[in-house]
Amino acid sequence: MKRSKLIRTAALAAALALAVTGCTGTESASGPGTDGRIGFLDYGDFGGGSNPQANYNPYLDATRLGATEYVFEQLIAYDSYGCQAKPWLATQWTWTDPQTLVWKLRDGVRWNDGKPFTADDVTFTYEMLKQHKALDTKGIWRYLSAVETTDPQTVTMRFTQPGASALTLFGEIKIVPKHVWSTVADPVTFTNAEKPVGTGPFTVKAFNPQQLTLGRNASYWQADKVKVDELRFHKADGGGQIDQLKLSRGEYDSNAMFVPDIKKAYVDRDPENNKYWYPSGGSISVYLNLTRAPFNDTAFRKALVPAFNRQEIVDKAQLGYVKPASQTGLVVPGQAQWLPKDLPNQGVADYDPARADAELTAAGYPKNGAGKRIGKDGKPIAFSFRVPGAWTDWVQAQRIIVANLNALGFTVRAETPTPEAYENDRAIGNYDAVLGVHGGSCNMFRNFQEPLGSDQSAPIGKKAVSNFVRWNDPRTDELITTLRTATDEATQKAAVAGLTTVMTEQVPVIPLWYGAKWFQYRTAKATGWPNEQNPYAAPSDNLLIITSLQPAGTTTK
Amino acid sequence: MTLLQVENLSVTYTPRDLPANRAVHDVTFDIDEGEFVGLLGESGCGKSTLGNAVLRLLSPPARISGGRVVFDGVDVTTASEDELRALRWTDLSTVFQSSMNSLNPVIRVQAQFADTFAAHRIPGDVTARATELLELVSLDRHVLRAYPHELSGGMKQRVALALALALRPKLVVLDEPTTGLDVVVQRSILTRLAELRRELGFAVLFISHDLGTVLEMADRVMVMYGGEIVENRTAAGMLHEPRHPYTRGLLGSYADPRLPDVQVTYIPGRPPDLSRPHRGCLFTPRCPHAEDACREVHPELLPERGGLVRCLVAQEDRLPVVRLGAADAAATIGSHFPATGALTDPGGTPDVVAEAVLSVDQVSKRYTTRRGLRTSTTDAVRDVSFTLHPGRVTALVGQSGSGKSTIARLVTGVERPSSGEVRFEGGSGPTVRVDRLRGRALVDYRRHVQMVFQDPFSALNPTRTVAYALSRPLVNFAGLRGTAIRERSAQLLESVGLAPAGQFLDKLPHQLSGGQRQRVVTARALAPDPQVLIADEPISMLDVSIRAEILELLGELVRNRRLAMLYITHDLLSARLLADEVLVLNQGVLVERGPTRDVIGAARDDYTRLLLDSIPNPFAPAKRSGDASVVRSAQPGG
Amino acid sequence: MSTPAPAVPAPGADTEGLQVAATEQARHSRLPGWFVILWRNGKCRIGLLMLGAFVLVALLAPLIAPYDPRGDDFPTSLAPTGGHWLGTTAQGEDVFSQLIVGARTSLIVGLAAGLLSTLIGLVIGLTAGYLQGWVDEVLSFLINLGLVVPALPLMVTLAAYAPVRGLWLIIAVISVTGWAYGARIKRSQIITLRTRDYITAARFAGDGTARIIAREIVPNMTSLIVVGFMGAALGAIGGEAGLAFLGLGDPQTVSWGTMLNQASLGGALLTGQWAWLIAPGLALSLLITSFTLINFGIDALSNPHLRED
């Protein structure tokens, strides 16, 4: 014992000496930025797994590093909270006909290696996605038929069908320089690791698997709007408590992670500067297997809408970070302008078990003497409700949902398979009731087509693309088609209204709450972050945010 | 001059969970320089504990609880480690019983010699000295390069002996130095030991259970019983006029099998439980001469007729007189111990030989062993033929490795012969070809052929009661069910002399003495009412004093039940006492066969004579001094 | 991957002797012989008392636990208070109740996985050792394979693959990865035992192989089996905790491992909820200690050289 203690003490002492003399050299102290700019900001994780490798290929969604968000830019930038498209590399876009879109590109934009940005780069980028389907992660070539350079400032895109609904996708596709990428043998396995060339506000300054440092691109086309000299991304480990600790100590200027009890663990530590904003994402809904009885009965489903205690789920399972979801399938209040005007409470159903009970009984599902709800076959209704066991907040929600259902006389088994088994069973239709996520994007077509379009479904036993409930309704399909092709807002709104009616009246799925987009920020160094009062962008709209930040000193403190 | 003085030495075992046990009690004796003292006793009498106490090698839970050991003026019991170390080996060395384990397995023999020299700062060339020492015990110098596991048991024991003599000690404690070795090897080592002692003049404390060996080797013999020395006198005195009834009993179990009439005796009963307090003489329960006083007064070890004896009856000179001459001792000693059981050889009772129940016909067994790519073959048994008859005992005699046990396995169907036939003709049906049996038929065959095993401690499952052991053959072969099983088991126990059976049925094996166990094993063998009984060395693991008892039982069973018995042994005396016919097996070949008295009384084959010579014979010590060279040349290297 | 020191007797230990002592003891006492023997050993007694306490807590968990371990009606992330002795989790569950109910899980896992892997080890070890020949060759290969394949990575891999990650899956995974050591020990022991004369005698008494193994051999290996079981149970309890801590356990089960996992994820370090973090680890450690102490005792009894004097 003595010996091992000795060794440990020695090791400890040695390490201590190092620590005390400070010869660590890990942090190169960066003074305040020049020209009144912010010296640097500490950001959270930058992707790429636990041991990230240099990868700045913006199309490798799964493995690229977060730097691509700041190095590369797209034709337009979406405010994905308010769903407004903003001109970016393109200054103007016009539908010359429903199947032709003409882009006018911004003048004076240069790649960070000094070469000018031209229409050829755009055409090359889209052509490359056409050739390498593995890179077309947005599926743009489902819509496009051709992309042409009309002149150095103009690109014309042709669509196979009226393509208005694809516009949001252009806000997500990064443009890469032709002069670099055309020499790459296989862009799918290209890591772009050495000095990635892009048009964006930052360039890669330094990288090791623990930290990614981006430096301001002085020749950026709107360099005057970028008030930060350096962005430092720190490797996080899945939001573990060390990260929470660092966050609470104010070591991050911005992060996007789940924090239990954020008020106590973060805000209260520095109420002046520590802030958070969790805007709503997609709807998390009960998916009932519509190929099975009694879920195939519209009246049955409709009766269940008030059966769930959404507020309890939000408060307990989601720590109050989110909001109950509207039955319309839209995200309120962000997308409230799409809602039919007369909808009470924006379509968010109240918890009303008495009504659910009455409606179920009326629909032919009475309770028997033992208080069990009876199906049309005369037997008590029993079914399973599954969520992935590892997703603890869903499991907590499941407990409330199952309790709500059992209170109505159903016999519901709570099952918790692994995520993989869960997803597989859900895709092939091997379930009674599960949870699913849908909607929440700025693309109304996708919001409804993915969960409800019959083309996204598949026979039981085959994997459905995204219509896991197997909703198959000609009227819905018709509305979805309209939505895809409509170029004018009125038609789009009418179609969305029609679809929200389908949701409320036919209840293909039952939304319960909105997923949250985690976003914490500090105002000690920088202000101008988007928040509830100033929701100019969603937390993921990095380019919009970085061009809006101001040094903190300029305002308060 | 006195070299070792042991005064009132007591050793107590105090195990954690069990009552304390005084293994050695108030022992006093001396050993003079150059004297060869035998310490004789049966298992559990405390003789090895005493040996270890003298060497101060006791390890917990044993400890010296009284008295002292003075060696050459130094009190060993209180000496410091350093004083002791100076004494050890230079003056006082030892050879343990288990030659298997007494050498460090991971270093070469030479290193163990080197260790010893280094520890005592003996300068000089280790190899030369060690070679010299090995030559003393008739070992080749290449042994030095060997690891212990590469040596045979006999060679290891020789190495241990050489090691013991390395520093020319004044006293060597030999603790059962040859037990477990083959008889012939045993004989050659002992012979060499006697020569060495004559040459080098060291004193010896020779601990053994083997009376014959001790009497033959020792100048003086101490007999130990129940942790006490009960008799201490010269070997000659002991031989001619044993004064303690126990000594007499032990002596009674020896005889020269070559004599025309052989009779041996045994001591019934079992040794005392030393964890319980005793009054009176410990031997009383087994003593034929016990008087009332013996039960009350604990006798002292007092001088009597030129020796020391711990017996009230002897001290008061009321023992029956025995005067033994060397010539007739073996023939008559048993009669001087009339109250104990006795066994006389079956003699020449001319049986009308019945039909053979089992015939072994020109059987050979060859083993093929594979070592890597090479295969080697051993002929364990070659061309052996014999027959077994009801009511007759056929002894199969040979030293270890001669193929005796292989024959037992062939006869019982455990193995199949490479060639030849084993036929069982005793059944009600047609002749059974044992060498072709398998499965169910083999099980059926064993109804008729049963075994008595060598080691009664291993032949009974330690976790099963006697009743269970007996019930199995009754259920399987006799088809008995329910209470009938217990009744029949009781009958069986009584038929092997365990009466009343009720006392034994629910006992576990460890609650029985060795002899009782062997009786249970025999009862189990009798349970299916077999026609053939194979007894594989049934007495070799038993204490000398009760061997004759088991032999007597077996003999009675054979004759009363008309069993055919194959008695396998290395011990010619027991063969002489039990068997009608003797087969001598040497390296798988039958070298001599015939009626017992002819074969043993007038052996023709050299090998038979070698076996006969290897039997320790206290009654004829003078006769054998010249035979040593013969023995050595027959078994070089042991 | 530290595994607790295997307290398994060296092959060739005196398992028969110990069994005899136990059988003997059983005849004199109303208590099982084994228990009496173990009770006499100081270390064992402490271990048995500790284990008994755990078993009691596990059995009475619903009575002792003040709240539903999953009930999340309390304020979140409370430090220890009078109402919540060990505070509450980030989800507002009572930590003390979880700790009590967690004892159940650990014991069930220990018991079930211990039994299962002992059984696998017993069947394979016995079959290999008793039959010998090519069966032995094949099974020995399997055993050696089981011994060299790294256990925790295999556990992690298997656990990750399973479709439903229930407690029983964890038990199965632990058993499947943990039987080999016991099998090897049992094999070598049966090789020693099968040469005993009483086995031959049983065959001469007409008993069949199955009966011989079950009635003659297995009873003489009891101490080995018990020690093997304890070792396996100990490994299983640690294994479950490790897997659960890595997030590969059954999140539905309240166990000390999942508690540690939750404490780690739920910011126990951050909010200074030392009780939430310390309690499950300490409980785990004490439970393992109790097993280890019992094992040491048995080992000391069956291995004459280690006997304390």
Place this chain on the structure above:
Amino acid sequence: MAYFARRFLFFIGTLWAAVTLNFLIPRLQPGDPAEAIVSRLAGQSESIDPAQLQAIRIMLGTPDGNLFEQYLQYLGAVVQGDFGVSYTYFPYSVTHMIGQALPWTVILVGVTQIISFIVGTLLGTWAAYRRNSRVDSVITLGSTFLGTLPFFWLALLLIYVFAITLRWFPERGGYGGGSSPGWSWIFISDAFQHSVLPAVALLITGPIGWIIGMRNNMVQSLGEDHARLAVARGLPRRRIALTYGARIAILPNVTGFAIALGSVLGGTVLVETVFNYPGMGRLLLESVSSRDYPLMQAIFLFTTVGVLVANFLADLLYGFLDPRVRKAETA
């Protein structure tokens, strides 16, 4: 030589079994790695983009041929050391990723294992030498208790005390964010600082198995006749303890130590996870949780091969160290 031939056959056989097992396990499973990747990217509260799923499926490619052909291909690739491309680190190869993680693990775990073995053996020897003394009980009871402490929990406590509360050491990782990996003094001292807590966690529990094993083995061999005879021979106590006790007692531990060294290649999943140490263990856990089959298979195979090779070498070594073994195996 038969002994060695036998060992070698076992080595080859086990290797084959491990490779085959490795090939089969992922293929027996349902589930699509592309789905796993996409749903991990989206997070559980976001809807999955079918287009992205499709693209990633194309990116990962699908194996061709029937199961047997795939098996042959797999064997061929493995023989050439080609484990394919990692899913989680696409387009980096599995070999590259292992190359990144291996040095960290080998240095941290290897060094601590060696220290543990040495310390454990010495302490065990000491305890046996001073059997039943106070030293013995302190060592045995102390290590018994320490051995029961859950390892990852201990690690958490270390972090809590030394990193979070006292801030003496960094909380996690193998090195800091500011230095770049390389053979610079700055980086090495940084890496050393990061390795202190994980090493301490490993060293607290590491020697225990060796202590107990060594002590019990040695007590046993000191109880044997040859050691008693050595006492009778007047050999010095120290000499007896070393040659007649430790020399024999250490033999069984040699194999264990070799296997422990071999399993170093697999890293220590728990400690590396707790400390986020960039070694093999964490890589394994990550590959498992993200269905990165190629990476997972390779690490698992790597670990198994490490243990196998170590085991094989240990057997060879043992054959030389213990003269009894060769004989026993051939007889």
